[in-house]
Amino acid sequence: MDVRRLELLRELADRGSVAAVAAATHRTPSAVSQQLKVLEREAGVPLTERVGRGIQLTGAGEALAATARQIATAIEAAEALWSEFTKxxxxxxxxxxxxxxxxxxxxxxxxxxxxxxxxxxxxxxxxxxxxxxxxxxxxxxxxxxxxxxxxxxxxxxxxxxxxLMTEPFDIAMPLDHPLAERAVLKPTDLVSEQWIGAPVGYPYDKVLDGLAAATGRAPRVVQRIMDNLLVERLVAAGIGLAILPRYTTRIHDSGIVTRPITGIPAExxxxxxxxxxxxxxxxxxxxxxxxxxxxxxxxxxxxxxxxxx
Missing domain, CATH: 3.40.190.10 (Periplasmic binding protein-like II)
Structure with a gap:
């Protein structure tokens, strides 16, 4: 089997469509389809099957794509070993x-x-x-x-x-918030607060899930914002508390303070x-x-x- 055709199969497994593979490899979709058909003849079994207006890999196609990944890794490892001797x-x-x-x-x-x-x-x-x-x-x-x-x-x-690293999360609140007087917060300190949340599924949002599990009450999320700078401004304005990363949150002259939380995963x-x-x-x-x-x-x-x- 040709290694280049195997790589196209691997790209199809990763990208999900012939059009995406064609764009990534600077080919036309018809050229990609033709090469995949040649590979299928070489393999002797169907590698793709039509689903709706697109195609997906068969079980044999998935297995061969996994082999293509192993081959690509082995090639790169061999080239890396040689490079260590030359440059x-x-x-x-x-x-x-x-x-x-x-x-x-x-x-x-x-x-x-x-x-x-x-x-x-x-x-x-x-x-x-x-x-x-x-x-x-x-x-x-x-x-x-x-x-x-x-x-x-x-x-x-x-x-x-x-x-590469682990970054703790803290609770952000306005400077004059009553909880700012405490050095460390517990989940039960936060049950009556409202929140500026992150999009569902983000690591910050999972801390709120932890709060809900620890207290038995779902946090009241009034807004969901992706940009942390905007979150900081809303917290400073008193719209709600927020979960923010410790190392990159701007607490100097921002109108907010942050406090660590104990009792739930927060990093x-x-x-x-x-x-x-x-x-x-x-x-x-x-x-x-x-x-x-x-x-x-x-x-x-x-x-x-x-x-x-």
């Missing part, structure tokens, strides 16, 4: 970030690249309307993602997940997601190493109250 990590690495991860990790990462000749990182920022970071991995070498724990679907289909993991074959590239591996280093530096720096924003 330093170099080339362009594409990276997708969401806003607060970028605030914490990118200044240090991009500064460290001054000492990495020939290595370049091209950044694209995304503020997803749903926390579906895995869907970005076909288009970027590294995808920065946040979650509470590592979702199972992140490690399916050959994805690698590298945890998120910042993770690098990437395809297993791309994880074998020396350039990608080096950027992951630098991100891990910066994650440790950020955690140590922001753990000191004087450095909180």
């Amino acid at each position: 330093l990590p170099q080339g362009t690495v594409s990276l997708s970030t969401f806003p607060t991860a970028g605030q914490m990790l990118l200044p240090g990462l991009l500064t460290m690249l001054d000492d990495e000749p020939g290595l370049e990182v091209v950044v694209t920022d995304h503020d997803l309307d749903r926390p579906d970071f895995a869907s970005l991995t076909p288009d970027y070498d590294i995808v920065l993602a946040d979650s509470q724990g590592i979702p199972e679907h992140w490690t399916r289909d050959g994805l690698r997940a590298v945890t 998120r993991q910042i993770t690098a997601l990437l395809r297993a074959d791309r994880a074998e590239r020396p350039s990608v591996r080096r950027v992951i190493e630098l991100l891990e280093l910066e994650g440790r530096r950020v955690s140590a720096r922001y753990a000191h109250p004087a450095h909180r924003r």
